[in-house]
Amino acid sequence: MTSLAGYDVLADEYYDASHKTSRNFDQTSAEALKDTGTALPAEGLVLEVGAGRGRAGEFLGTGGHRVIQLDNSAKMLTIEPREPCLLRILHRAEELPFLEQTFSAVVAFLCDPFLGLDFLAEAYRVLREGGLFVATTPAYEWGAPLREQLNIGSATTRFFTRSGTVLAPSVLVKREQLARMAETAGFDRRRLHVTAHRLPADASPISPDISAPAQKIGCDVHELDILYRLVASK
């Protein structure tokens, strides 16, 4: 079993259809974010953190001429095909290499590998006044029972890859805590919203790692919260 800090080991196959759980999260993210793009400021730079091959265009309709992609994995930043962008930057999310108030939006899809007060505070710092922060992360209601079943620890996620099982850091927090974290990082509680989202009815195929915790809890797979969406304005 391999464990890693970055996603270099996963990069070659992260977007493959064989990773059913990730694809189910894509379907859920697309549904959860479908109206969010319109809330994005019409102008200014957009920072996509933990970008991989880029999803800002796909999920939010953001033009590549506005997007700066940042990731701590060089391999994830060189995956092809990828969304167009202005610039790709290899760097940690917990310490963003930008001046204050640089971006009109900061987005991070499935930010669980680097979710924490440092990242949220950095996102707040680099946002302009009136800027928008959009993030998604796996829901506690889904992740906690699954990780208990898998016996892998609450701060770790597991990937089956062609070269074996890979463990990667993944922070899981409850919905209320996510809101408290954003508030501690500087966002105004009145202008931040955390919503929970479920697998769309037409999602297929469904990963066993989503159906197993649903079964354990005793609910239908479409009744289980699997994703949180955080939207906050500065």
Next chain:
Amino acid sequence: MLSLPELPKPTKFRLLLRCIAVIVGVFAAFIASVLVQENLYMWAVLPTTILLLAALGEFVLADVLTEKLYPATTAAILSRLEENLRGYHDRIRDSIARAIGSLKGCDRSQISGTFHLKVDVFITLGGVSEPALVQVVDYSGRLGGKRWRFTAITKGLVGRCLRTGKPEAVSFSSEDEYRKRMVTEFGFTKAEVENRTRDARSYWAQPVIAGRDIVGILYLFSTEPQVFPRAINPDVLEGTANEIAAYLEGARIIT
């Protein structure tokens, strides 16, 4: 009444040696008496010798060995600490628990904390002392080891805090990163890292100051990453440090 795990290490070590000597001695004496009853006097010489060696070990060698491993001066410091802290241990723990309760934007149930006191330890028989940190209170929170553990001031975040004299924080994103940096940045050996709690991801060390001297370190850690320093209110933590300093004065550990 102190339970066995709370006893200082030298006392526990000496008790262990005594138990071994008594068990060996009793067994040897029993074998010797059986052999004498059977008129096997020559064979009885062997267990009798073992009995005498056990007695020699208990009355002479055990004290020498304990003194060598835990010099009397260090043991005396520990005994005095234990005695003086008796009425203050729980108050210091409560104070740390309140500090944990003041943290924001994190899961407080994932946080543990304790206090490390700066002491001089006598590592060799030459009477030369070295500063070290000893954990004098049990942890507040669900993780962490028992008290009376020593840390050299060259090691760990607590050692760094003592050396710099200012609050220190560090966060790790994974267990791998923790293992590597504990060795490359924090002075621990790989073997020492294996014996430590590796579930924690974020750490805070706050100097406790009395007068102009650092007398110890208030130490917090969380199993969540990126908790420190963002989750703390510096004024609250400084207040806790001052409270601990006052308790140490009350316990006559510092003057």
